Amino acid sequence: MTVIRAYELFVTFVVIKGKGVALALHAIERIYQRLYEFFGAQRWWPGETVEEIIIGAVLTQNTNWENVERAIDNLKEAHALSLKKIATLSAEKLSALIRPSGYFNVKEKRLRAVAEYFVRRCNGDPSRLKGIPTCRLRKELLGVYGVGRETADSILLYALGRRIFVVDAYTMRMGRRHGLLSEKDDYEDARRVFESSLKKSVRLYNEYHALIVRLGKEYCKPHSHCDGCPLNAPEFYIHG
Numbered sequence: 001m002t003v004i005r006a007y008e009l010f011v012t013f014v015v016i017k018g019k020g021v022a023l024a025l026h027a028i029e030r031i032y033q034r035l036y037e038f039f040g041a042q043r044w045w046p047g048e049t050v051e052e053i054i055i056g057a058v059l060t061q062n063t064n065w066e067n068v069e070r071a072i073d074n075l076k077e078a079h080a081l082s083l084k085k086i087a088t089l090s091a092e093k094l095s096a097l098i099r100p101s102g103y104f105n106v107k108e109k110r111l112r113a114v115a116e117y118f119v120r121r122c123n124g125d126p127s128r129l130k131g132i133p134t135c136r137l138r139k140e141l142l143g144v145y146g147v148g149r150e151t152a153d154s155i156l157l158y159a160l161g162r163r164i165f166v167v168d169a170y171t172m173r174m175g176r177r178h179g180l181l182s183e184k185d186d187y188e189d190a191r192r193v194f195e196s197s198l199k200k201s202v203r204l205y206n207e208y209h210a211l212i213v214r215l216g217k218e219y220c221k222p223h224s225h226c227d228g229c230p231l232n233a234p235e236f237y238i239h240g
């Protein structure tokens with residue numbers, strides 16, 4: 001081990017021990033650079049309009065994106081891919097349209113609640129929310145039926161362009177396996193670790209989360225596929 005490498009590991013150890021972020025910062029930045037270099041730009045979120053992104057963020061709960069696309073196609077064909085329109089559809093009609101996304105009876109209620117929130121808040125036009133502070137919108141979204149942190153933050157980051165890091169199961173898994181997060185860390189802890197370790201940039205948060213999802217789908221699965229994984233090297237781990 002070189003002197004520089006030994007010093008780097010020492011610093012990492014000291015900072016993490018102190019619940020600090022400096023060491024994690026280094027690893028978190030390196031991980032991003034490696035993922036971007038390996039996978040390239042992910043160009044999220046796959047949606048043509050802000051409203052489509054909001055709708056997709058609700059429909060993607062507990063299902064894969066292909067199923068969401070089928071539900072969105074149905075909404076498009078029915079000329080119902082808008083928050084205002086969704087808020088007026090009958091439960092039967094909306095359930096039938098979003099059926100491919102799974103759990104459609106639950107999602108019908110959640111999607112309607114989100115649509116009604118935006119209609120109430122900004123007449124269904126999210127561009128009118130520009131002057132509202134992110135923390136206020138986040139609190140409001142978390143009060144909407146069926147909206148958890150990941151969905152709220154996905155809407156804030158990808159639809160509304162707010163600077164908030166989205167955490168999901170893939171983030172927690174990779175973060176814990178690489179020593180960036182402890183077993184006790186929860187969603188908010190993870191969000192703080194990433195946000196305080198990175199340059200404050202919507203574009204960076206957007207790309208980083210998308211890259212982690214790609215990593216989780218292809219390599220960092222419940223049974224990890226470390227062979228060939230771009231992060232399978234000591235410099236991407238906090239604990240050797």
Ligand code: SF4
Pocket residue numbers: 174177178215219220221224225226229230231232233
């Ligand atoms: S698959 Fe292995 S090397 Fe890749 S991110 Fe997961 S734990 Fe790390």
